[in-house]
Amino acid sequence: MNLTTALLIARESFGRCIPSVVAPKAGVYADPEGRLAVPFYGREYRIPVRQGEEMPVPVEILLLHYLTRASGVLPGGEKVSFKELPDGFIYNEPFTNRVLRPLVAAFGEQPQLLYQAGAAAGGKPVPFGDAAVEIRALPRVPLTFIIWAGDEEFGPSGGVLFDATAPAYLSTEDCVIVAQMGVSVLRALSWESRVESR
Numbered sequence: 069m070n071l072t073t074a075l076l077i078a079r080e081s082f083g084r085c086i087p088s089v090v091a092p093k094a095g096v097y098a099d100p101e102g103r104l105a106v107p108f109y110g111r112e113y114r115i116p117v118r119q120g121e122e123m124p125v126p127v128e129i130l131l132l133h134y135l136t137r138a139s140g141v142l143p144g145g146e147k148v149s150f151k152e153l154p155d156g157f158i159y160n161e162p163f164t165n166r167v168l169r170p171l172v173a174a175f176g177e178q179p180q181l182l183y184q185a186g187a188a189a190g191g192k193p194v195p196f197g198d199a200a201v202e203i204r205a206l207p208r209v210p211l212t213f214i215i216w217a218g219d220e221e222f223g224p225s226g227g228v229l230f231d232a233t234a235p236a237y238l239s240t241e242d243c244v245i246v247a248q249m250g251v252s253v254l255r256a257l258s259w260e261s262r263v264e265s266r
Contacts, residue, residue: 078132093140095207139236147229176224179215185258
């Protein structure tokens with residue numbers, strides 16, 4: 069399915085929702101015009117998008133999916149790997165290629181940079197691996213990004229943990245995308261901090 073078709077379907081599904089019902093379930097608020105203000109990796113987006121407003125299509129699709137699927141269940145703190153999500157094994161190769169490899173490429177040699185980038189993204193350090201940060205990608209979807217530095221025998225590796233309640237808000241395919249976007253945000257923030265420190 070191409071992005072244009074996916075966006076039309078997502079907008080149609082969201083159009084059947086009642087914003088005042090969705091808002092408390094998704095942990096967002098409705099502005100005076102009835103649009104939902106959705107924080108996403110530190111930026112706030114308004115849904116529905118108005119004509120002439122700019123929002124990356126993949127971001128809009130993801131936010132619409134999140135709002136449409138929102139169950140209202142609160143994250144419980146139980147962390148699970150991607151493979152433990154429904155049908156996670158089916159998407160494991162795309163997850164590895166699109167999320168884990170870029171994460172390791174960005175932070176595997178210098179795990180401490182993950183702490184700096186995570187803090188800039190509003191995250192907090194957590195005790196996993198050689199460096200790990202938990203970031204609230206969406207109001208009720210926290211993700212934990214982890215780096216193991218490796219040693220003489222094994223190279224660096226990475227992981228991403230989801231709250232066990234993630235399927236109450238996103239499909240497993242969407243979980244690939246939200247993690248991929250998180251790595252992109254962390255890489256960009258890390259690059260910015262390195263440029264500024266020169």
